[in-house]
Amino acid sequence: MDQSQIDALRTQPVLPFNHLINGRHVGASDGARMEVLSPIDGRVLTSVAKGTVADMETAIASAREAFEDRRWAGQPPAARKNVLMKWAQLIEENALELAVLGVRDNGTEIGMAIKAEPGSAAATIRYYAEALDKIYGEIASTPTDVLGLIHKEPVGVVGAITPWNFPLMIGAWKLGPALAMGNSVVLKPAETASLSLMRMAELALEAGLPPGVLNAVTGEGAVVGETMGLSMDVDVLVFTGSGGTGRRLMEYSARSNMKRVYLELGGKSPNIVFADAPNLLEAANVAAAGIFRNSGQFCVAGSRLLVEATIHDEFVAEVVKATSAMRVGDPLRLDTHIGAVNSETQLLANIGFVETAIAEGGQVVYGGERMLQETGGYYMTPTIVTDVKADATLTQKEVFGPVLGVTSFETEDEAVRLANATVYGLAGGVWTSNLSRAHRMVRNVRTGVMHVNTYGGADGTVPLGGVGQSGNGSDKSLHAIEKYINLKTAWIKL
Numbered sequence: 001m002d003q004s005q006i007d008a009l010r011t012q013p014v015l016p017f018n019h020l021i022n023g024r025h026v027g028a029s030d031g032a033r034m035e036v037l038s039p040i041d042g043r044v045l046t047s048v049a050k051g052t053v054a055d056m057e058t059a060i061a062s063a064r065e066a067f068e069d070r071r072w073a074g075q076p077p078a079a080r081k082n083v084l085m086k087w088a089q090l091i092e093e094n095a096l097e098l099a100v101l102g103v104r105d106n107g108t109e110i111g112m113a114i115k116a117e118p119g120s121a122a123a124t125i126r127y128y129a130e131a132l133d134k135i136y137g138e139i140a141s142t143p144t145d146v147l148g149l150i151h152k153e154p155v156g157v158v159g160a161i162t163p164w165n166f167p168l169m170i171g172a173w174k175l176g177p178a179l180a181m182g183n184s185v186v187l188k189p190a191e192t193a194s195l196s197l198m199r200m201a202e203l204a205l206e207a208g209l210p211p212g213v214l215n216a217v218t219g220e221g222a223v224v225g226e227t228m229g230l231s232m233d234v235d236v237l238v239f240t241g242s243g244g245t246g247r248r249l250m251e252y253s254a255r256s257n258m259k260r261v262y263l264e265l266g267g268k269s270p271n272i273v274f275a276d277a278p279n280l281l282e283a284a285n286v287a288a289a290g291i292f293r294n295s296g297q298f299c300v301a302g303s304r305l306l307v308e309a310t311i312h313d314e315f316v317a318e319v320v321k322a323t324s325a326m327r328v329g330d331p332l333r334l335d336t337h338i339g340a341v342n343s344e345t346q347l348l349a350n351i352g353f354v355e356t357a358i359a360e361g362g363q364v365v366y367g368g369e370r371m372l373q374e375t376g377g378y379y380m381t382p383t384i385v386t387d388v389k390a391d392a393t394l395t396q397k398e399v400f401g402p403v404l405g406v407t408s409f410e411t412e413d414e415a416v417r418l419a420n421a422t423v424y425g426l427a428g429g430v431w432t433s434n435l436s437r438a439h440r441m442v443r444n445v446r447t448g449v450m451h452v453n454t455y456g457g458a459d460g461t462v463p464l465g466g467v468g469q470s471g472n473g474s475d476k477s478l479h480a481i482e483k484y485i486n487l488k489t490a491w492i493k494l
């Protein structure tokens, strides 16, 4: 990939997108549309169908019919595998187009998007395609006059609701295992990042997925998302997004058919640096990248830097140095490190968090401002705030933007207490040369993922899931399969 290929794609008109229901592109039942603004320049990029309650109901009915007539679940595993492998191949063949379309829609810097979006999505789909004929049922150890079989069955209709930060990667985390296990799916992408995911869904049909097995409806969460949540015909709801929406989804489930709800929510992940870290310079560089890439818009972002007091000042100075070397700007340039914030609403919320941090005694040692406003786009300087207290808003609330809070600690126990002092428990990191301390920290910090002497980059072989108010269930790895199957017992008298 070189800059000229990206530049050739960046100005191409983007045709309006419609829903994908039962293999056909259809507009909203009332003809309504939503404009899509590009965070690069704030201009209208295209439009998508603004889904209605009726649209979502039609999509769910289509998925239900496709499941009941077994057009997908009834195919031999090898046939399903071939379709998913072909889909992964098509995603790779269209990788640059998908990545550029996604960046024009959500603002992620292209260097990261190309790897984290189509690259990761194709790898995920392929992983579950390869796994699907290697997942067996079980035979229980029963007395000899009975046979106890445990079948792994698809659940039925899966509703998948995704956020805007990495639409393809996160979409694939849900679509891959759901489809591999024979379910039908209705997808509801985020309002501000639906285009590349809608295109990726189309590619599934091109790969041979039967119509109706994967349906996708664009529109507002409060309308089409709520309809999905309240549906009596959706069996499992899988979600990545904010805690507030996650809470609503659980309510919808309770008010309707008690569908299973799996939530991947936010985090306030501590990145903990001890004075005995093997390489403090590397730790500083990784700490900066671990919060500021994609403008801090990733769930596992190391948004709280906990630094041992003896090295606090020199370490913060190194993080500032690493941060000041990161170029913020046009996300479609390969030499950009930090692209655009996804929306103006999000940008203003980020600035508000910085103002609150200052009011609560924090010191802004780098950034804190909106920038490049003349472009019409939504850009923010990566921001570092020191002297952040344990009960400060910047410790307790997820910003989901390029804002790093720094707190110092004296002892290992204090580091653990600070790390665990929020309602979240998604990810964390520890930097130390002391092997025993590293293992103690992994054990004592309450998160779904702990990194040791690195931050981020865990691949698809390991689960990603939160504890506490960061969610339940996991994406990635074979463990994700559990969300998309029912166990059925056959108890047979011999």
Ligand code: NAD
Binding pocket: 161, 162, 163, 164, 165, 170, 188, 189, 190, 191, 219, 220, 221, 222, 223, 224, 225, 226, 229, 240, 241, 242, 243, 244, 245, 246, 248, 264, 265, 266, 267, 298, 299, 300, 398, 400, 426, 464, 466, 470, 471
């Ligand atoms: P959000 O909750 O606002 O939106 C997520 C999705 O939910 C969107 O598709 C939206 O349309 C839909 N939605 C909104 N209201 C709804 C409703 N009432 N009913 C049904 N659906 C509704 O979240 P966001 O701002 O798009 O995403 C950012 C959040 O996602 C952050 O909190 C981030 O940490 C989290 N996230 C978590 C992970 C993870 O793996 N744990 C990964 C990425 C992002």
